[in-house]
Amino acid sequence: MEQRIERIKKQLHSQSYKLTPQREATVRVLLEHEEDHLSAEDVYMLVKEKSPEIGLATVYRTLELLTELKVVDKINFGDGVSRYDLRKEGATHFHHHLVCIECGSVDEIQEDLLGEVEKVVERRWNFLVKDHRLTFHGICHRCSGKKEPEKEDRA
Amino acid sequence: MEQRIERIKKQLHSQSYKLTPQREATVRVLLEHEEDHLSAEDVYMLVKEKSPEIGLATVYRTLELLTELKVVDKINFGDGVSRYDLRKEGATHFHHHLVCIECGSVDEIQEDLLGEVEKVVERRWNFLVKDHRLTFHGICHRCSGKKEPEKEDRA
DNA sequence: CTAGGTGCAAACTCTTTGCAGTTCT
């Protein structure tokens, strides 16, 4: 954790950005919720618990900055909100997502399933792939177990 | 064209929706711009050319309805706007996209490249895939040819 | 010291909604 913050700090400094307490608090929240897919508002609430003075605008600005630095990825599952997902260190590709249309849960797939597919795209469409977004919509293993799933809205 | 409208009409009627002139005009615009990825505003502007009385809210409502009927797919490329993409008739899967980070163009891949991948997901994650979204970000064949690509914004 | 950063409130953009009036069947 501390090492990752240290590394991000250097990354910021290398472009003459500062690691302010607000930014550090924001990064810590992201690190502590690595598996989640927090919206800006979510992050704001969580940061506020420890640094109540922080403003929502600062959170937005920090998240934008971190996106630029490729520390996080900004994603969008189709509800009107942007979500921010910490990039695994050393990850060469953006991980995939499984969105359950029953309970709304979002799971991550870290493995890269697209190696072959990207080669095909590069060869056949002459398109140099730099990044990708892959999301599956369907029924997760938790919901497919139930016979008559009761509506538990896990928004 | 006429047949497709006829079919959509039936689909609407089967759920006691009506095919109003406004809806028909909207569908026509979508059919005429099948390759594009129009935003609601884009559709509105185009429909307005032929049916100037139409309101933006109606366009939104129609697009929502068509999404529900799976006539179109609502997509989101990360700019703040939803775009609407006509589903090819008989398409069993949602087509993929190639977004060029140089010129902003969006190309479509109709082939299904995910057959194998979906099987893996179903087996290994026990996730019943119903739909997917796959977008590649990179350099398109038009831009990779140029040495010093001049900024032609093909928004 | 000073470029960069912050909080706040106002501004903006995209989308949805309430409502009174209209239209398809």
Next chain:
DNA sequence: AGAACTGCAAAGAGTTTGCACCTAG
């Protein structure tokens, strides 16, 4: 007739921005 639909304007939700003040390096 009556449910479905429409246009308009107002309301909402999420995000961005201007500005005066603050602070990390």
